[in-house]
Amino acid sequence: MSASLTLVVAMAVMYAAGVYVMLERSLTRVLIGFLLVGNATNLLVFIMSGRPGNAPIVTGTPADAAMADPVPQVLMLTAIVINFGITALILALIYRSWWLARLGDEGDTVTDEHAAETVESTEKSFRSVTDDDAASQEDLDASEREHGNEQADDRGDPARAPGEGRDR
Numbered sequence: 001m002s003a004s005l006t007l008v009v010a011m012a013v014m015y016a017a018g019v020y021v022m023l024e025r026s027l028t029r030v031l032i033g034f035l036l037v038g039n040a041t042n043l044l045v046f047i048m049s050g051r052p053g054n055a056p057i058v059t060g061t062p063a064d065a066a067m068a069d070p071v072p073q074v075l076m077l078t079a080i081v082i083n084f085g086i087t088a089l090i091l092a093l094i095y096r097s098w099w100l101a102r103l104g105d106e107g108d109t110v111t112d113e114h115a116a117e118t119v120e121s122t123e124k125s126f127r128s129v130t131d132d133d134a135a136s137q138e139d140l141d142a143s144e145r146e147h148g149n150e151q152a153d154d155r156g157d158p159a160r161a162p163g164e165g166r167d168r
Contacts, residue, residue: 003047011047014040027097031090038083045076 018036021029049072054063056070 007043007047011040011043014043027090027094031087031094034090035083035087038079038086042076042079042083045072045079048072 014036018033018040020033021036022033024030024033050069053066053068056067056073058064058067
């Protein structure tokens with residue numbers, strides 16, 4: 001297999017430009033450099049994949065000898081997906097740094113949303129939750145008692161305990 005000299009030169013230039021641009025302090029330049037290095041890596045896998053051949057479908061015939069290796073294709077697809085994911089991460093970092101730069105001296109301060117609360121209001125909230133739980137349990141018990149009486153009435157024998165009798 002002989003690799004195309006044009007592809008090898010393009011790959012080398014992309015690697016060199018990508019690493020050079022990634023060494024800058026700007027996140028946008030880091031993103032551009034990362035994209036160049038990712039595409040150069042895809043070219044490297046493509047160059048090293050070997051000769052072209054038939055589709056990698058095994059049929060059990062002598063034509064399978066000219067079949068292309070599917071592993072480099074899978075590696076390139078994986079590299080594209082990883083490149084896309086890291087690009088999205090870097091774009092989120094760029095947006096976050098831009099947002100924080102717009103805030104100025106405020107920075108990333110968060111207001112205290114619980115500053116106006118007192119001990120009494122907190123205890124009242126917890127007390128209401130406990131009261132709600134007790135009321136819910138009472139409703140469940142009443143519902144179970146009603147349901148049990150309805151089953152006994154359906155069977156016509158109120159002396160039977162709930163759950164005895166008719167099979168469903």
